Amino acid sequence: MRKYMNKCYIYIYISRVILFIIVFCMLWNSVFKILNVDANPITEFYKEDKNTMDIAYIGSSNVFMHFNATLAYDKYGFTTGLFSIGSAPFMTSKYMIEEVLKYQRPKLFIIDLSTVATDSNIVFTENNVRNISNSFKQSKNRMNLLNEMLSKLKADGVEIEKDYTFYYPFLLYHNSWKSLTHEKLTKSKNYFKGYYLSEKQVATISYSDLQWVDGSERLQEYNNNVLIDTLEYLKRKNIEVIFTVPIKNYDWHVKRKTNRAIEIIKSYGFNYINFNDLDTNIVDFSTDLYDWGHLNVYGATKYTLYFSKYLKENYDLPDHRNDNKYSSWKSEYERFKIEFNNLTKKNFDDLI
Amino acid sequence: MNLISFIFAMFCILTILVYFVTPKKIRWIVLLISSLFFLFYKNFNVVTILQALTIFLSAYIFARLIEKYKDTHKSKIFLVISILLILLVLMYFKYSNLFLITIDHICNILKIDYDLKLVSRNSLIGLSYYSLIMIGYLTDVYRGSVKAEKNIFKCALFMAYFPILNSGPFIKFENMKDTLYEGHKFSYKRMCNGLIRIAWGAFKILVISQRCGYFVNTVWGDLAKFNGVYSIIAALLFPVELYANFSGSIDIIMGVSEIIGIGLPENFDSPFFSKTMTEFWRRWHITLGAWLRDYIFYPIQKSSIIQKLNKFCKSKFGKKVGKKIPLFISMFIMWLCIGIWHGGEYHYIIGSGILQFVIIFLEDTLTPISNKINDKLGINRETFGYKLYQVTRTFLLFSFTMIFFRATGVAEAIEFIKSMFVSNPWVLFDNESLYTAGLDMLDFRILNISLIVLFVIDYLKTKFDVREKLFSQNIVFRWTVIFVLLFSIIIFGCYGVGYNAADFIYRGF
Numbered sequence: 001m002r003k004y005m006n007k008c009y010i011y012i013y014i015s016r017v018i019l020f021i022i023v024f025c026m027l028w029n030s031v032f033k034i035l036n037v038d039a040n041p042i043t044e045f046y047k048e049d050k051n052t053m054d055i056a057y058i059g060s061s062n063v064f065m066h067f068n069a070t071l072a073y074d075k076y077g078f079t080t081g082l083f084s085i086g087s088a089p090f091m092t093s094k095y096m097i098e099e100v101l102k103y104q105r106p107k108l109f110i111i112d113l114s115t116v117a118t119d120s121n122i123v124f125t126e127n128n129v130r131n132i133s134n135s136f137k138q139s140k141n142r143m144n145l146l147n148e149m150l151s152k153l154k155a156d157g158v159e160i161e162k163d164y165t166f167y168y169p170f171l172l173y174h175n176s177w178k179s180l181t182h183e184k185l186t187k188s189k190n191y192f193k194g195y196y197l198s199e200k201q202v203a204t205i206s207y208s209d210l211q212w213v214d215g216s217e218r219l220q221e222y223n224n225n226v227l228i229d230t231l232e233y234l235k236r237k238n239i240e241v242i243f244t245v246p247i248k249n250y251d252w253h254v255k256r257k258t259n260r261a262i263e264i265i266k267s268y269g270f271n272y273i274n275f276n277d278l279d280t281n282i283v284d285f286s287t288d289l290y291d292w293g294h295l296n297v298y299g300a301t302k303y304t305l306y307f308s309k310y311l312k313e314n315y316d317l318p319d320h321r322n323d324n325k326y327s328s329w330k331s332e333y334e335r336f337k338i339e340f341n342n343l344t345k346k347n348f349d350d351l352i
Numbered sequence: 353m354n355l356i357s358f359i360f361a362m363f364c365i366l367t368i369l370v371y372f373v374t375p376k377k378i379r380w381i382v383l384l385i386s387s388l389f390f391l392f393y394k395n396f397n398v399v400t401i402l403q404a405l406t407i408f409l410s411a412y413i414f415a416r417l418i419e420k421y422k423d424t425h426k427s428k429i430f431l432v433i434s435i436l437l438i439l440l441v442l443m444y445f446k447y448s449n450l451f452l453i454t455i456d457h458i459c460n461i462l463k464i465d466y467d468l469k470l471v472s473r474n475s476l477i478g479l480s481y482y483s484l485i486m487i488g489y490l491t492d493v494y495r496g497s498v499k500a501e502k503n504i505f506k507c508a509l510f511m512a513y514f515p516i517l518n519s520g521p522f523i524k525f526e527n528m529k530d531t532l533y534e535g536h537k538f539s540y541k542r543m544c545n546g547l548i549r550i551a552w553g554a555f556k557i558l559v560i561s562q563r564c565g566y567f568v569n570t571v572w573g574d575l576a577k578f579n580g581v582y583s584i585i586a587a588l589l590f591p592v593e594l595y596a597n598f599s600g601s602i603d604i605i606m607g608v609s610e611i612i613g614i615g616l617p618e619n620f621d622s623p624f625f626s627k628t629m630t631e632f633w634r635r636w637h638i639t640l641g642a643w644l645r646d647y648i649f650y651p652i653q654k655s656s657i658i659q660k661l662n663k664f665c666k667s668k669f670g671k672k673v674g675k676k677i678p679l680f681i682s683m684f685i686m687w688l689c690i691g692i693w694h695g696g697e698y699h700y701i702i703g704s705g706i707l708q709f710v711i712i713f714l715e716d717t718l719t720p721i722s723n724k725i726n727d728k729l730g731i732n733r734e735t736f737g738y739k740l741y742q743v744t745r746t747f748l749l750f751s752f753t754m755i756f757f758r759a760t761g762v763a764e765a766i767e768f769i770k771s772m773f774v775s776n777p778w779v780l781f782d783n784e785s786l787y788t789a790g791l792d793m794l795d796f797r798i799l800n801i802s803l804i805v806l807f808v809i810d811y812l813k814t815k816f817d818v819r820e821k822l823f824s825q826n827i828v829f830r831w832t833v834i835f836v837l838l839f840s841i842i843i844f845g846c847y848g849v850g851y852n853a854a855d856f857i858y859r860g861f
Contacts, residue, residue, distance in 0.1 A: 013540045020831070027835060031843065171848035178794050 010339070018235040032169075038184060040064075041082045041194035042074045042135035046103070048193075052326065053081040053104040054317050059112020061086040062246035065294040068195040069352070070333035071301060072308035077319030079329060082194030085132050089123040090116045091226040092132060094233050095145040099136060108315055109234075109241045113272075114248060114293075118258030120222050122305065124152055134169050136230060152222070162329065192336040193329065203291040205249045210285060212277040216260035227261055231268045238316075243272040247283060249292040250276075252282065261314075273310070275303070283304045297340060301351055327338045341346065353393050353477075354729030355518055355604050356557060356847065363390065367514075371612060378537025383509055383532070384610070390514035391476060400476045403441060404512075407479075410437040411486035412507045414498035422496065431494045435487050442483040445475035450697060480693060484643055487527045489649050497839050498526045506533055510751050513614075515605035519598060521619040521639035529612075534615025535741025545819055546611035551837050552809075556596040558845030560806060563791065563799045565592035567848070570790030572758065574859065575767060576787050580776035582591050583768060585786075590758050591751050596806065598637075617642075622810040627742035628719075629711045629749060640693070645685050652682040677715075692759070694857055701763055702754030711749050745843045 024322055031200055032183050033043065041064040055078060063084035081104060081324050083096050093111050100106065115123055129149045136142040153160060165172040190196060219227065236243050243265050258274075265272050275282065284287070288299030295303055311317060320326040337348045353360050367386040374382050392400060396686055414434030421427045443451070448472050457468035501507040509532060516523055556583070571578040571586035578586070585647045599620045609616050617639050626632035633641055658678045666674035691705020726733055759765035779785040789791050812818050824828055 009540075023831070024835070024838070027839065028842075031839060035843070165848070170842070172844070174843055174848060177843050178792070 004233075007288055017147040019072075023268065030175070032084075034180070034185065034313070035170070035173050039191065040131075040135055041191060041196070043099075044191045044194050045081050045083050046137065048081060048103070049325070051101055051105050052079060053100075054099070054320075055080040055108045055110060055311065056082065056083055056092055056100040056106040057106060057110040058083045058100065059110075060084060060088040060114050061294060062114045062248060063112050064191075064194050064196045065290065066246055066300050066303050067197065067307065068300050068304045068336070069193045070077050070195065070329060070336050071304045073193075073321070073326075074311040075305065075352075076308055076332045077321040078308075078312065078317035079320060079326065080110075084112065085135055085209060087113065087123050087128050088126075088132055089118075089120065089149075089226075090230070091148065092145065094230050095136070095141055095148075097234075097237075097239065098141045099139075102141075102284070107240060107317065111230075111241055111243050113148070113243050113245045113258060116124065116227060116261045117219060117250075119256045120152065120239070121156055124149070124156055124158070126153065126158060126185075129153060130166065130172075131168070133166060134173075149159045177341060192332050193341075195336070197297050197336065197339060198290050198294075199297045199340070199341070200229040200290060201287065201296055202280070203289065205289055205292055207287060209249050209278060212274065214259075215256055215257045216263060217253065217256040219260050223257075223261075224264075227264055229327050231265065231270065234270070235268060238305060241270055243270060244307075245274040245276060247275045247299070249294060258351075273307075275307075297344075298351070301348075305352065353390060355601050355721065356554060358479075366392070368611055369606075372538045375851050376537075379535035380506065380533045382507055384512065385679055387509060387514040387594060389514040390517060391512050392479070394478075397474070400475055403445060403476055406415075406441050407438050407483055407486055408508060408511055409492055410434045411446060411511065412501075412504055412588050413505075414501070417489055418490065418493050420499040427494055429545070434490050436489055438483050442479065445473045445479060446690065448473060450692070453697065456816055478512075481516060481520055482511045482520065484647075484693075485516075485522055488522070488643055488647055490599045493524060497531065501525070501529070511531070514617065515614075517599040518605060519601045520637070521602065521617050522643045523616065523639070527617065531614050534613075538609070539613065541823070542613060543611050544823065546607040546609075548605035548822070548834065548837075549603050549610060551834070551841065553600040553839050554601030554845070555802075555837060556603065557808065558841055558847055559602060560592050560799065561596035561801045563795055566790035566795070567759070568593055574685070574766070575771045578775035579771035581786075582776075582789050582804045583772040583774075583786065587751050587755055587772065588748075588791075589678070591624075591747070591754050592803065594754065594757075595620075595636075602681070622814050624747055624807070625743055625814060626746050627739060628715050629708065629746055630715060632746050632750060633712075635780070642689055644689060649682055649686045653678070653687055658682060680713060683712070686710075699756045699762050703753050703765070704764060707753040707756065722823065734760035774791065791817075802840075802844075 057069075057080050062083050062085065066257055067080065067082060069080040070235040072078065079098065083100050087098075090113070091193070095319065097109060100109075102256065133142060133146050133149065136145060148158065149164060152164060162167075162171075182243075210323055218224070243262075245262070255276075262272055283295060283302050284301040288295055288302060290299070320329070340348045353363065363386070367382065370386075371379050371382045391404065392829075402618065411434065414437075418427045418434075419689075450515075452470060453771065456466055489498070493500045501510065510523075510525060510528060512524070513532065544766040568586045569591050571582045575583065583651065583726045590692045602619045606616050606618075619638050621638060622634040623632050623636035626635055658681065661681070662675060662678045667679065668674065687705045687709035689705075690708070691701035691703070693803040694704040723733070732738065755763040755768050756762065759768060793797065807817060812821075822833060
């Protein structure tokens, strides 16, 4: 009897310890989600229910400022997860796909090519590496991403002190409670299923700047290797993918380098769309640009309507509009419209 | 090995795990190996080995000889030789500079040309602690209150038991001999108690002490800029920094030892609630006080010279005053020792020795007069207000003495005291100035809240066992308190990038 009681106590103690650790980890996760990183489309992506995404659109800010997934859902009923973050180097694509596949089984991946030809020293900065990696959940995939980004930073001659703070960001950010503001805590409200609404127009670009060029030139060796590595990975994994070159004011060399990237992509048999090189202009350059590289809500609406129609027509995508499981998509679209109407004093329905 | 470090955490986890999976009979060997690893961690060389071996072998061999020749004059000779050997090592490695500075001062007075060159010697962690512990052990064997340990390895464990090496407490062989070598059973309750104590210690160090340190160090670092109110606040914050740091590190090592099953003597008993300096020193660094009482004060008191002096003074000045003079002489020697132990420099001797003695002497002499005046004025000494005044007075006096302790020299301490008289009270009221001395407004708020928590807990500790009370609560309340404590450390603790590693002020002694 005594032996039996002792055994019972041992089980009770072990389960208490396990429960304590679980509660601690949950609290830790919640606290450092707030302290480590501001809300962004990646942190928003993690909030979605498992296996509810038909498409995953990955890349940089040209994803979350250009494609309004709630509008695409309202129009055609398919769901698009925007796994994107500002200034994400193209090399992050592979890791983003890996991360998406942990939580979702999308039929199609859309990969943003806006940084495929960008010189690495522009996108590889310490802040950028921290911002991107901190948005990923702790996992082996995040470690691999960090290892690659840090070795690239070091290869570029960037001096990095205290590498461990990249892997364990709370050592750096636990003190960020001092900068907690109401705005920071409610920032996720500015995202609508990952789409970031901005009605502003801070810069205008002439049509001639946006005109695409013919011809190609060699990609930077690093970018070339990353592209081939990513394409090999996609082929190996047998992933259905479409590459997009977003509407943006590129440097002449970058345009030609992007052409080279498209040639390589084509040689692997993957689909692509260069939105700067279409027969018709989707957006009005005098009113629809936020700045030199991004669309405002007017441009994003036109872009989304055009691209989602293309996707619906060319891929077998389901319609979830009558499925209660996806009701959050509808409510987010309604929230988006209210926010649009408040910001612009216009009716969004008149726009579409 | 820093107590607040990943390596120390891993070291403790590994030691505890191996300890409890090893057969009971040989568990003390696990502690011995861990302790030796801790002792020589990153400091394993011929000098440190010789240093430890000299003290250890002096204690071990002479303790056996003292016991063998008990009740003969030889045992006294062996005791003196062994103590001298240990003191020689301690002096050579810790107090050479005190000796050199003294020579320099004498040469200055005699106007002799002397080129002062201070030395830096590589001493092992805890040298001051285990040297005194072993002197205590030898004295106890000589007095016959304990038997000399025959097993050389068990004796080594007593000297080098790793939790005490960092900042004490001082242990006595008669209290440790059974518990240290006994193979303790694992206890869930003890583990929980120990972990809570470790967390509380970490809170004191990382949230309170480190934060106070930023302000104190900034002010001390630039007295031309930060004077007046800044200096006064720094002077008041330093004892709190010291207390949170020292008692926090004691909490951590007591927690670790508690998990293993080896109880260590308490070193603090809410000292900032003391009404007199005498009481303060009964509640601050208790084990050092006890050691000095047992091995310095009583032997001096019982010495033939003091006994003769006692008789002489009684006959000359009467019974009441006469018995006080030898008592104060013994006390002065004891306080001088405390000052020397705290550091081989004059400002330590003044701050933690002579000034403490002076205050206690004045307290003892003036209290009867003060009591008479109070009685005549009809002041009730039992009211809360009067007790608060006494507690505040003790704290302020201690804060003043600690200026010498914190300074790098006597001249700097005097400079600091002068800086306190600069008049700039607007610093407190202009909303910004106060927050330019290392702590911003939010840090001050966190510090204020943490200090309230610290003093409330300290006060409650005088009434009941706080941990016992916590564990008698239901699981929701209990876990809420624990999680609040843990996340306060994680979020508000001063560690990681931008912060220096949590150093232990008392580790240097």
